[in-house]
Amino acid sequence: MKELVGRPYHELRPRLGKDFSVRELVDAYLENIERLDGQVRAYLTVTADRARAQAQELDDRLARREPLPPLAGMPVAVKDNLCTRGVRTTCGSRILEPFVPPYDATAVQRLREAGAVLLGKTNLDEFAMGSSTENSGFFSTRNPWRLDHVPGGSSGGSAAAVAAGEALAALGSDTGGSIRQPASLCGVVGLKPTYGRVSRYGLVAFASSLDQIGPLSLDVRDCALVLQAISGHDPHDSTSVDLPVPDVVASLEAGVRGLRVGVPVEFFGEGLHPGVRQAVLEAVRVLEGLGARVEEVALPTLEYALPTYYLIACAEASSNLARYDGVAYGYRSPGAHDLYTLYARTRAEGFGPEVKRRIMLGTFALSEGYYEGFYKKAQQVRTLVRRDFDRCFQRVDVLATPTSPVAGFRLGERTADPLQMYLADVYTIPVNLAGLPGISVPCGFVDGLPVGLQLVGRPFEEATVLRVAYAYEQATEWHRHRCPLLRG
Template sequence: MSLFDLRLSDIHNRLATKQLSVAELVDASLARIAATDSKVGAFLTLNEENARNEAAALDAQLAQGGERGLLFGIPAGIKDNIVTEGLRTTCGSKFLDNYDPIYDATVVTKLRAAQSITVGKLNMDEFAMGGSNENSAYHPVRNPWALDRVPGGSSGGSAAAVAAGQAYFTLGSDTGGSIRQPAAYCGVVGLKPTYGLVSRFGLVAFASSLDQIGPITKNVEDSAYVLQAIAGHDGRDSTSAKVDIPDYLSALTGDVKGLKIGVPKEYMGKGIDPQVKERVLEALKVFESMGAQWEEISLPHTDYAVASYYLLASSEASSNLSRFDGVRYGVRADNPANLLDLYRRSRSEGFGPEVKRRIMLGTYALSSGYYDAYYKKAQQVRTLIKRDFDQAFEKYDLIIGPTAPTAAFKIGEQVGDPLTMYLNDICTIPVSLAGVPAISIPCGTADGLPVGLQIIGKHFDETTVLRAAHAFESQTGFHNLRPALS
C-alpha cells in the first residue's frame, strides 16, 4: 500500500509509534511530484529545501516524545492564491510572477501551528477565474484520470495533486465551485465551508462576498481533520464569523437514519449527463438503505444563478483587481511614457484574456447608468436564491445533487466558448451565492471518469454535511478508486 493511500489518522499513528518518519513522508511526496508532475502540471513552485529542513526538525521533536496534533508532519500543497511568507505566490498570473509575500495567510499560520509541512504552491486558473485550469498563465493542469482531460478549476492543481498522490491534502479556494467541481472531476473529496467559517485573510481576493478556503482530501475523515485545523474566527478578516467550532470528527458516526434529504429537480434536469444523473440516483438509494428519506424539491430561482453570479463576481473582481497597477507590487511595463501608460501597459501585459474579460464585464456592470440594471438586479436575484435554500432547509436537513453536470471534458474542448464553460458551474454556483456549506464526494464513474455527489447543508452545519458524506463513503468504495497515474 502506498503512503498516499493511508488516512491521515493512520499516518499520525505510524508517526507516533515510530513506524514512519516525517522525512519519509516528505521524501515520498517530493519523489512523487518529480515522477509525475511533468505530466500533470499541478505545482507552480516547490518548497523542497525548507520542507526537508522542517521534516528533520519535526523528527527531532518526535524523538523526544509527547503528544502531537493530527496534522503533525503531514506534507500539504497550498493553492497559489493563498499567500505564504517567502514562498512565491503568483495566482497563476504573469502579473505576480515575481511576488514573494512577507506574511502568511491565516490558514497557513494555522497549518504551521498544527506543524504541517508545505511542499509547494499549486497551479490554478489565473486569479481563480476559470473552471478548467486552462487559464493558468504558466501551463494547464491535466487530470490524472485522463491526461487529455481537464482537472476542473480554478483549484485544478489542488485536486489533481491529491488524485495523483503528490500531496496528502491540499487547500483550495471556492468562489462559484472552484473546490467542489475539480474534486468531482478528479475523484477526490472537496469541501466548501460556510462563508465566514474559515478566514480569508491572505487569500488574494477575486470576489470577496463569495471566496472561501477549504480542504481537498482523499476521504471525508481527512477533510474533517483539516477543517478542524483551519476553521475559526479571525479578527483580521471583517467577514469572519464568531461561531463556536464543534468537534467535526465526532460527527463521523456513520448514522444518517431519519435525515430528510431534498433533491432539486433543477439539478437533475436538462443539461445533466444521463450517466451522472444515474450515479446520483444510485447514491440516493444508498442513503435510503441507511434509513434516510429523500424527495424531489424545487429551488425555483436556480435558472438565474449563473447570470447573477457572473455579474456579481465580475463586478467584485473589477474592484479587487484594480490594485494591480504596476506600481505597488508585481511586474510593471518597461519604459512607460507616463503614469497612465504604466497602468495601461502593465495591466494589458500582465493579465490574461479571461481576467480581462471579467474585469471588462464587471466594470460595465458597475458603471453609471447600468448599476441598477445589472449589479443591483443581480444582488436582488441572489437574495431570492438564498431564500430558496432557507425555505428548503425549514423542511430538509440536507440537499443533494450532482456536483457537475458532466464528467471532465477534454482540454481545449470548451476554451473558445466561455458561456458553455460558465454553465459547468450550474450546480455549484447557487450554493456559493447562498453562502451555505457543501462537499463533493466520489459516487461512481461515467465512461471511466469520476462523478461527484454534492451534499449541501445549512449555514454552519458542516457536522451534518460531513456525517452524511462519511456515512455514504463507509457504504461504498468510490473514494478508494485511483487513476492509473497514481
Template sequence: MDFFSSLRELHTGLTRRETTASELLDWSLQRIAAVDDRVRAFLHVSAPRGDSDRRMGADIAADRMLAGIPYALKDNMCTRGIETTCASHILKGYIPPYSATVVERLDDAGAALVGKLNMDEFAMGSSTENSGFFPTRNPWDLERVPGGSSGGAAAAVASGMVPFALGSDTGGSIRQPAAFCGVVGLKPSYGLVSRFGLVAFASSLDQIGPLTHTVEDAAIVLQAIAGKDGRDSTSAHIQTPDYRAALTGDIRGLRIGIAEEYFGPSVDAGVRGTVMKAVALLEQLGAVVSPISLPHTEYALSAYYLIAPAEASSNLARYDGVRYGFRAVDAENLMDMYEKTRSAGFGPEVKRRILIGTYALSAGYYDEYYKRAQQVRTLIRQDFERAFADVDVIVSPTAPTTAFRLGEKVLDPLTMYLSDICTVPVNLAGLPAISVPCGLIEGLPVGLQMIGRMFDEETLLRAAHAYEQAAGMAPLRPELAMEVKA
C-alpha cells in the same frame, strides 16, 4: 501506507514510528518528481527549509493529526517568503511579506508545505486552462482537464503527490475539480475559514477549503483551519465543534432533498444516473429522500457572473505595476504604464471579467445589473432557507458532466460557465457543500454534491462520510497512481 493513505493512517504511522515526517516529505517530493511532469499540478515546489525532521518530528502527538503531514496550497494563498502568483503573469515574482491565516494555522498544526499549486488565473475558470503559465492535466486522463479553478489542488491529491491540499471556492472551484479528479472537496460556510491572505477574486463568495482523499480527512483539515480570525471582518464568531466526532456513520432519519432544478437538461444522463444511484444508497442507509424546489436556480449563473466580476474588477485594480509584480517597461506616462501593465499582465478570461464587472458597476448600469443581481442573490438564499425547513441536506451532481477534454470549452466561455451550474447557487447563499466521489463513467470520476445548512458542517460531513463508507470507493486511484510504487 502509500500515496493514497488517509490522514488518519499517516498519522498512525507517525505516532507508531513506522515512518517519520521527513520520510513522508521525501515520498511527496519523489512522487512529485515522478508524475508532475505529466500532470503539471505544481507551479512551485518548495520543500520546508532546515532540518524539518527534527522540527516536525518533535511535535508529533496523538492529538496533532496534521503534524508531519505534507500538503500543498493553491497559489492564491499568501506564503511569507514564497512566491505567490495566482497563476498570473502580473504577480510573477511577487513574494508576500506575510502568510495567510490558514497557512499559519497549518504551520501551528505541524503540517509541512511542499509547494504551490496551479489554478485558473486569479481563480477565474473551471478547467485550469486559464492558468497564465500552463494547463494542469487530469490524472485520470491526461488529455482531460482537472476542472478548476483549484485544478492543481485536485490533481495533486488525486495523483498522490500530497495527502491533502487547500483550494478556494468562489463558484465551485473546490468541488468541481474534486469531482473531476475523484477526490473529496469541501467548501465551508462563508465565514467559517478566514480569508486573510487569500488573494481575493470575489470577496463575498470566496472561501478556502480542503481537497482530500476521504471525508474524515476533510474534517481533520477543516478542524485545523476553521474558526474566528480577528484579521478577517467577515470571519464568523463560531465555536468550532469536533468535526470528526460528527462522523458517526448513522444517517437514519436524515432528511435529504432532491431539487429538480439541479438535474436539468445540461446534466449528462450518465452523471444523473450515477448520482441517483448514490441517492438510492443514502435511502438504504435510512435517509428520508424527498423532492424540493429551488425555483430561482435558473437565475443563479447570471447573478453570479455579475456579482463575482463586479467584485473582481475592484479587487484586481490594485495590480497596477506601481508597487509589486509585473510592470510594463516601455510606458510613456502613468496611464500608459497602467494600460500596458494590465494588458500584458492579465490573461483573456481575467480581462473579460474585469470588463464585465466594471460595466456592471458603472454609473447608469449599477441598478440594472449589480443591484438586480444582489436581489436575485437574496431570492436564491431564501430558496435554500425554505428548503432547509424541510430537509437537512440537499443532494445533487457536483458538475453536469465528467471531466472534459483540454481545449474543448476554452474558446466558449458561456459553455464553460455552465459547468458551474450546480455549485454557484451555494456560494451565492454562503452555504457549506461537499463533493464526494460516487462512481466512474468511462473511467472518469463523478462527484456527488451535498449542500448543508449555514455553519452545519457537522451534518454535512456526517452524511458525506456515511455515504462514502457505504459506497466503499474512497479513495479512488487513477491508473497513473499505479505506475510508480512508493
C-alpha cells in the same frame, strides 16, 4: 516507502514515528512529485528543502516524545492564491509572477501550526477565474485520471495533486465551485465551508462576498481534520464569524438515520449527463438505504443563478483587481512615462484574456446607466436564490445534487466559448450565492472519469454535511479508487 503514498492521513497517523518517520513520509511524496508532476503539472512551485527541514523538526519532536499537533507530518499543497511567507505566490498570473509575500495567510499559518508540511504551491486559473485550470498564466494542469482531460478548476492543481498522490491533502478556494468541481473531476473530496467559517486573510481576493477557503483530501475524515485545523474567527478578516467551532471529526460517525435529504428536481434537468444523473441518484438511494428520509424539493431560481453569479463576481473582481497597477508590487510594464499608461499597459501585459473579460464585464455592470439593470438586479436575484434555499431547509437537513453536469471534458474543448466554460459551475454556483457549506464526494465513474455527489447544508452546519458524506462514503468503495497513473 512508496506504499505510503495515496493513503489517507488518519490511517497513517497511528504508525507515524513507529513504522516510518515524518521525513520518510514527506520524501515519499516529494519522490512521487518528481515521478509524476512532469505529466500532471499540478505544481507551480515545489518547496522541497523547506518541507524536508520541517519534517526533520517534527521527527526531532517525536524523538523527544513531545506530543504532536493534529496534522503532524501531513504533506500538503496550497493553491497559489494563498499567501505564503517567503514563497512566491503568483495567483496563476503573470502580473504577480515576481510576488513573494511577507506574511502567511491565516489558513496557511494554522495548517503549519497544526503540523502540516507544505510541499508547494499549486496551479490555478488566473486569479481563480475559470473551471479547467486552462486559464493559468503559466501552463495547464492535467487530470491524473486521463491526461488529455482537464482537472477542473479553478483549484485544478490542488485537486490533481491529491488525486495523483502528489499531496496528501490540499487547500483550495471556492468562489463559484472552484474546490468542489475539480474535486469531482479528479475523484477526491472537496469542501467549501460556510462563508465566514474560515478566515480569508491572505487569500488573494477575487469576489469578496463569495470567496471561501477549504480542504481537498482523499476521504471525508481527512477533510474534517483539515477543516478543524483551519476554521475559526480571525481578527484579520472582519467577515470571519466569531462563532464556536464544533468538533466536526467527533460527530462523523453519527449516521443519517432519520435525517431528511432533499433532492432539488431542477438539478436533474436539461444539460445533465445521463451517466452522472444515474450515479448521483444511486448515491441518494444509498443514503435512503442507510435510514435517511429522501424527498423532492424545489429550487426554481437555479436557472437564474449563473448570470447572477457572474454579474456579482465580475463586479467585485473589477474592483478587487484595481490594485494591480504596477506600483507597489508585482509586474510593472517597462517604458511607461505617465501614470495612466503605466496602469493600462501593466494590466494589458500582466492579465490574461479571461481576467480582462471579467474585469470588463464587471466594470460594465457597475457603470453609469447599467448599474440598476445588471448589478442591482443580480443582487436582488441573489436574495431570491437565498430564499429558495431557506425554504428547502425548512423541510430537509441536507440537499443532494450532482457537483458537475459532466464527468469531465478534454483540454481545449471549451476554451473558445466563455459561456460554455461558465456552465461547468451551474450546480455549485447557487451554493456560494447563499453562502452555504457544500462538499463533493466521489460517487462513481463515467467512461473511466470520476463523478461527484454534492451535499449542501444550512449555514455553519459543516458537521451535518460531513456526517452525511462520511456515512455515504463508508457504505461505498468509490473513495478507495486511485488513478492508474498513481498505481502504475
